[in-house]
Amino acid sequence: MNYRRAIDAVQQRLWPRATAGAKIEPVAGWDLRAVLIGVMVPMGMTVLNLTMFGVALPAIRDSFNLEADTVAWLVTSYTLPFVMFMPLYGRLGDGLGKRRLFSVGIILFFIGTMLCLITESLELLIVGRVIQGIGTAGVNPLCIAVIAELFPDRERGRALATWSSTGPATGMIAPFMGGILVDHFGWQSMFWTGILASVVALWVVRRYVPRLAPKPQPGFLRNFDWIGMALLSGAIVMLVAYLSSRSLTGVEPLQDWRLALATVVLGLGFWGWERRHAHPLVPLNLFAVPNFSRTSLAAGLRMILMSSEGFLIPLYLTDIYDVSSTQIGMLITLQAGALLAAVRFGGPLADRWSRRFPVLIGFATQALIMIYFANLPETLPLWGPALGIAIHGGAAGLSLAVLHRLAMDDVPVSQSGAAAGLYSMMRFFGSIIGATIGGVILRQALDYYASPLHAYHLAFWCWAAVATLAVVVIWPVREAKARAVATQH
Numbered sequence: 386m387n388y389r390r391a392i393d394a395v396q397q398r399l400w401p402r403a404t405a406g407a408k409i410e411p412v413a414g415w416d417l418r419a420v421l422i423g424v425m426v427p428m429g430m431t432v433l434n435l436t437m438f439g440v441a442l443p444a445i446r447d448s449f450n451l452e453a454d455t456v457a458w459l460v461t462s463y464t465l466p467f468v469m470f471m472p473l474y475g476r477l478g479d480g481l482g483k484r485r486l487f488s489v490g491i492i493l494f495f496i497g498t499m500l501c502l503i504t505e506s507l508e509l510l511i512v513g514r515v516i517q518g519i520g521t522a523g524v525n526p527l528c529i530a531v532i533a534e535l536f537p538d539r540e541r542g543r544a545l546a547t548w549s550s551t552g553p554a555t556g557m558i559a560p561f562m563g564g565i566l567v568d569h570f571g572w573q574s575m576f577w578t579g580i581l582a583s584v585v586a587l588w589v590v591r592r593y594v595p596r597l598a599p600k601p602q603p604g605f606l607r608n609f610d611w612i613g614m615a616l617l618s619g620a621i622v623m624l625v626a627y628l629s630s631r632s633l634t635g636v637e638p639l640q641d642w643r644l645a646l647a648t649v650v651l652g653l654g655f656w657g658w659e660r661r662h663a664h665p666l667v668p669l670n671l672f673a674v675p676n677f678s679r680t681s682l683a684a685g686l687r688m689i690l691m692s693s694e695g696f697l698i699p700l701y702l703t704d705i706y707d708v709s710s711t712q713i714g715m716l717i718t719l720q721a722g723a724l725l726a727a728v729r730f731g732g733p734l735a736d737r738w739s740r741r742f743p744v745l746i747g748f749a750t751q752a753l754i755m756i757y758f759a760n761l762p763e764t765l766p767l768w769g770p771a772l773g774i775a776i777h778g779g780a781a782g783l784s785l786a787v788l789h790r791l792a793m794d795d796v797p798v799s800q801s802g803a804a805a806g807l808y809s810m811m812r813f814f815g816s817i818i819g820a821t822i823g824g825v826i827l828r829q830a831l832d833y834y835a836s837p838l839h840a841y842h843l844a845f846w847c848w849a850a851v852a853t854l855a856v857v858v859i860w861p862v863r864e865a866k867a868r869a870v871a872t873q874h
Contacts, residue, residue, distance in 0.1 A: 420535060421544060423593030424528040425551045427491060430582040431521045432555040434498070436721070437563035437579075438463070439695045440714045441572040443703040448572065449507050453700070453831060455632050457824025460696055462511045464816040465625055466518035469618045471813065472666055474523030475530065475806015476609070483527045484594045490527075491587045494520030498579040517579075525813070526806040531594065533793050533805065545789045550728045553782060556721025564714025613666035616655035621814070623648040629821045638825045671796065671804050676862050680792040681808050683744065683862075685815035686855040687788065690751055691781055692819030693848050697827065698774065701841050705763050706770070716771050720778030727782025743783040744791075744859050750780035752852035759845035763838050788812075791862060822847075 438460075446456045478486045497516030504510045528548060536544045559578075566574040627644035630636045634644070659665040672678045702708045702716065727747075754777040761769055789808075796804040826847055830840030 419593045423589055424531055426589040427524050427586040428551040429555045430586045431524050432552040433559045433582050434579050436556050436559040437575040440560050440563040440710055441567050442699050444567050444572045453828040454629055454824040457820050460820040462514040463518040466515050467522045468810055468813045469621050470519050470522035471526050471810040472806040475526040475803050478527050482596050484596050486523050487590045490520045490523040491583050495583040498576050502576040525809040529805040549785045550725055553721045553725035557718050560714035560717035564711035567710040608664050610662050610666040613658050616651055620651035625817055625821055629825050667807055668803055674795045676791050679862050681811040683855055683859045684788045684812035688812050688815030689819040689851050692816040693823040696820045696823045704837050716774055719775040723775045723778035724782035727779040728785050741862050743787050747780045747783035748852050748855040752849050755845045755849035759842045
């Protein structure tokens with residue numbers, strides 16, 4: 386009974402509407418409140434790792450004396466496998482059981498974190514980050530698929546909003562804690578929190594997440610689309626290498642024709658293979674589901690903005706304001722607090738008003754904040770960037786849970802894992818683009834401009850354009866009720 390009282394306490398804070406009025410019914414003997422806690426903890430583990438590493442980037446850069454585009458690869462070495470393996474986890478989760486895949490991923494994350502903790506070389510740090518990315522790749526698609534499969538439609542929006550609040554809630558603590566660890570014990574010390582978080586996450590998942598597919602489907606692994614996985618992974622790797630080739634091939638970014646050709650060949654090969662395969666890794670028919678493709682693209686653009694800001698802001702604060710890691714953590718905590726408040730506000734607002742408008746408002750505000758940063762003078766005190774960071778977090782939070790709901794609204798339950806994996810892959814592919822292109826733009830601008838401030842201003846103008854593009858992409862999206870009315874008329 387103790388764990389139920391603990392869950393009720395968390396429920397009252399994170400999901401007050403459900404506690405006050407709506408009763409959450411158990412499904413197949415499982416208390417959905419406990420299930421929600423079960424998927425929130427591994428999400429918290431992932432965000433803890435991401436936000437702490439962002440705070441430590443300036444210290445790692447100085448420790449290894451790295452250029453800006455090479456620093457970006459420290460982020461990309463995690464996000465690249467993180468994105469590549471998302472559809473794999475989604476499809477395997479449909480056939481082998483989502484809880485089993487959760488456990489495998491958390492164990493891999495633990496191994497990668499141990500490597501990062503003990504390493505003294507850049508190469509081994511990157512290897513550890515790759516293994517971490519492979520391990521956490523399943524968290525987002527599996528969590529979304531579990532919620533979409535277990536929670537009834539009337540509860541699904543609040544469940545996704547509550548689950549989505551895990552990220553900013555963790556982000557309110559992790560940056561400040563990470564800054565203190567980096568300043569006092571060195572950047573490697575932050576990985577101890579990942580070790581502890583992975584142990585807790587594994588226990589919670591095994592206890593509270595049900596086996597939605599208790600027995601493997603006959604021949605599932607034999608019939609799995611391994612060739613499609615290899616082609617997709619190869620295309621993503623070649624594309625990212627093409628965008629930031631200097632650190633790999635010595636050729637300036639966007640100029641290595643060999644990498645561009647390999648990207649095109651592998652991409653076309655993947656598309657052709659998926660069209661003919663009986664059980665494709667990426668069911669292309671999902672793009673015919675109303676709103677799925679546009680919402681997935683908008684979610685990817687949102688993550689480009691979040692990733693670029695997460696990469697640029699710590700370096701910007703260090704180079705322009707000469708702040709410590711602890712101060713960086715405190716400023717990023719402002720963003721997380723605003724993000725959390727907006728996530729909790731955005732879901733109910735979409736239920737009462739329209740799911741599309743919170744997303745439009747969020748993207749438009751992000752564009753304005755990027756323009757704000759692009760015109761920020763270095764003479765302005767630290768409260769200037771702090772204000773921009775907080776408003777940007779609130780704007781990003783408005784669209785988070787709403788995009789999840791729009792993407793999954795019309796997807797059949799039988800394809801929930803595949804759809805969640807594809808949506809998450811497209812969403813977090815933006816993380817790779819944001820960090821990779823952000824590093825390239827910043828390095829080129831630093832080489833061109835005598836003033837570092839002007840280089841950062843150019844980078845912020847680029848991301849203002851991305852936010853404006855997101856507004857254009859999401860504008861035609863229509864909700865299920867609106868489509869039904871249009872069809873009747």
